[in-house]
Amino acid sequence: MAVRLKDIARDLGVSVVTVSKVLRNHEDISTETRDRVLKRMKELNYQPNLAARALVTGRSHLMGLVVPDLVHPFFAQVAKGVSSVLRNRGYGLVIASSEEDPDLERQEIGQMLARRLDGLLIASTQWTVESFRKIEEQQRPYVLVDRKFNGLPANFVGSDDVAIGRMATTHLLENGCKRLAYIGGEHVSTAIERLEGFRGALTSAGLPISNEYIVCRPHYDDAGDVTGYKAAKELLALTSIPDGIFCNNDPLAMGVMDAILEAGLRIPEDICIIGAGNVRYAGALRVPLSSIDQDSALLGSRSAELALSLVQAKTPQRPKQIIIPPQLVVRQSSMRSTVQAGRP
Amino acid sequence: MAVRLKDIARDLGVSVVTVSKVLRNHEDISTETRDRVLKRMKELNYQPNLAARALVTGRSHLMGLVVPDLVHPFFAQVAKGVSSVLRNRGYGLVIASSEEDPDLERQEIGQMLARRLDGLLIASTQWTVESFRKIEEQQRPYVLVDRKFNGLPANFVGSDDVAIGRMATTHLLENGCKRLAYIGGEHVSTAIERLEGFRGALTSAGLPISNEYIVCRPHYDDAGDVTGYKAAKELLALTSIPDGIFCNNDPLAMGVMDAILEAGLRIPEDICIIGAGNVRYAGALRVPLSSIDQDSALLGSRSAELALSLVQAKTPQRPKQIIIPPQLVVRQSSMRSTVQAGRP
DNA sequence: TTGAAAGCGGTACCAA
DNA sequence: TTGGTACCGCTTTCAA
DSSP, X not given: OOOOHHHHHHHHTOOHHHHHHHHTTOSSSOHHHHHHHHHHHHHHTOOOOHHHHHHHHSOOOEEEEXXXXXXXXXXXXXXHHHHHHHHHTTOEEEEEEOTTOHHHHHHHHHHHHHTTOSEEEEXXXXXSSHHHHHHHHTTOOEEEESOOOTTOOOEEEEEOHHXXXXXXXXXXXXXXXXXXXXXXXXXXXXHHHHHHHHHHXXXXXXXXXXXXXXXXXXXXXXXXXXXXXXXXXXXHTSSSOOSEEEESSHHHHHHHHHHHHHTTOOTTTTOEEEEESOOTTGGGBSSOOEEEEOOHHHHHHHHHHHHHHHHHOSSOOOOOEEEEOOEEEOOGGGOOSSOOOOOO | OOOOHHHHHHHHTOOHHHHHHHHTTOSSSOHHHHHHHHHHHHHHTOOOOHHHHHHHHSOOOEEEEEESOTTSHHHHHHHHHHHHHHHHTTOEEEEEEOTTOHHHHHHHHHHHHHTTOXXXXXXXXXXXXXXHHHHHHTTOOEEEEXXXXXXXXXXXXXXXXXXXXXXXHHHHHXXXXXXXXXXXXXXXXXXXXXXXXXXHHHHHTTOOOOGGGEEEOOOOXXXXXXXXXXXXXXXXXXXXXOSEEEESSHHHHXXXXXXXXXXXXXXXXXXXXXXXXXXXXXXXXXXXXXXXXOOHHHHHHHHHHHHHHHHHOSSOOOOOEEEEOOEEEOOGGGOOSSOOOOOO
């Protein structure tokens, strides 16, 4: 049904090899032959079979991306950044969502390896590095995106999470918050390091760290905002409630917001909130949400570029870390001063 | 490097064919041989080369999905629905974003055809059906998602958009709005049909239709909310401003909301707003947004199921239309009555 | 129950 | 400049 090199070769009375060379712009073909071949290709609307090419060259020109949740605007942005870089380089993108489930993630990675994708980009929800050892065994290049692992020297593109934690916390302190709480996940490097930054900032400020105010939850349950809602409920049940909350990410912060408003408290007057990730719609929320911007689109595009460079490298490269600097975005949810916020 | 059937065959002193049969659970292999083969596969952690299999079988076990914008929560949900169905059926998903650009979309479709993906799912931003003729020429099954074309009898999974328009408009009328405006896109079937529903509802109610109140804009410029913002500005500049606005989708409505609040007007007291798509965070917005739910996740999963059935069909099927019934979700942005809204 | 041979649609190498 | 041949890893067919 579909046109093949063989068909064109037959029509023109040349060999398949010649046609193949024209296809790939080899130099050693006469202009005349080249033109005849190109003409015929146009006529028949020839499309090379990339599956066949992949088999012989060993390159599928396909990258794989695994994210915890496609609907999470942060990862959606990352995916968008990845896809635009890949498109411009002639690469396709296979996307899988792990639904925040480590088992599913392992499974998806396995599938991608079997498909012989040229490289993998992974925002992992795993606790262990087992999957990554497997990828290394197969000698496939991979890039950790956003989330990394201690003791796994791998290619990584992400943020300085300790700095994010410190930045958010300092901002809350500067807005007069005295009793700071943290809500985040477990096991994930971003959560762990941001908590570290949170602790560091409090210590620097000479403030005590209360364990009651540190809520760590895995968020298998749901979309993140549900987790935030529940976590905030716990905080609000304490005898002395916090007056500032740093949420590990924006969806979490949205749930927290719900719980606070539902309890009849005001944001930011009673409690300041700040998130992280600076999700596309953060400024449009019930109370416009302050956040630490991680430039998610850039994060995606840099990841893709790194992956491409690994794929193109002849020899194994030593792992590279690319850190995108975070940036404070102040909106109403944390703004107790009189300065007006823009519409960023 | 990677283990091949041949390696296992050599190790065990059997033929490649035998190993291949075991791999695919053929009946005509003795239990003894089968066990030996399976054991060796485990030992070597054998992964079949799907690219090779794709070449010979002509099936890549890969579906393609083209959406206008990955970060738009509506399409993100669709993608999630698609991906979960495909995963369970052993299919992978190649995603491309057209960035609302018809040329880019054509290009992406071309790429997917060249990759010999088994089927295509497309939420199109095109004005013409040229691309789809091309897909048909190649005999590849495809499903239009959410957006369809007049005079193109194709497989389609989407909503009854006229009903959506009518439902939204009627709701605004029931909430006492007298001067109704519509903001939507151009050329896209959803926008056209929802506008038709809007007109129909006004006519049924015996109300005049003012062209000033109908704003149709392509939204190449940006994320949709920017378009909504600009469109609302225009409406607010009129001598008699509307008191109810139906927005073709939720991001549009978010921009509209911004413009209205910025003008010092109240929602819903001065102007009611309703969107469509019922995006994940619609309830968390500055003013919780009423919307017409389209069950985007179901839309995605049904699309995937349809595509799979087409791929598996031996003979060409006649095009099938699957319509997901819309549902009104009332939140504060359109609620002038005294009834309290839940937290849906 | 097993396997030899042919071939899927390309590319690589080297000789003509 | 051109093309014969081998082969990428797997499946299919059919004979043993």
